[in-house]
């Protein structure tokens with residue numbers, strides 16, 4: 001008879017930081033970019049192997065990411081012009097700005113519905 005531990009853990013929601021705006025959000029609310037052997041690519045499934053970086057699904061964050069060198073820093077690689085074009089194309093499919101949650105209540109952001 002094996003004794004099983006009963007304590008039921010609260011479900012852990014993985015949190016990630018957007019590399020552009022530095023806000024933390026649930027992993028599922030962010031888009032993953034991954035560094036693979038082929039280069040840097042968008043990973044909508046979040047399952048590809050490789051070093052990943054996370055971004056909000058809006059053009060504001062992507063623009064900031066592409067303007068600065070943040071992705072290269074986050075992934076510790078160089079983003080080739082080809083990769084960059086892929087990212088820019090993906091960005092074009094995103095909404096310009098994410099619906100902003102009511103921020104009047106302060107930094108305690110509740111990402112739940």
Ligand SMILES: [Zn+2]
Nearest residue numbers: 018021056061
């Ligand atoms: Zn962001």
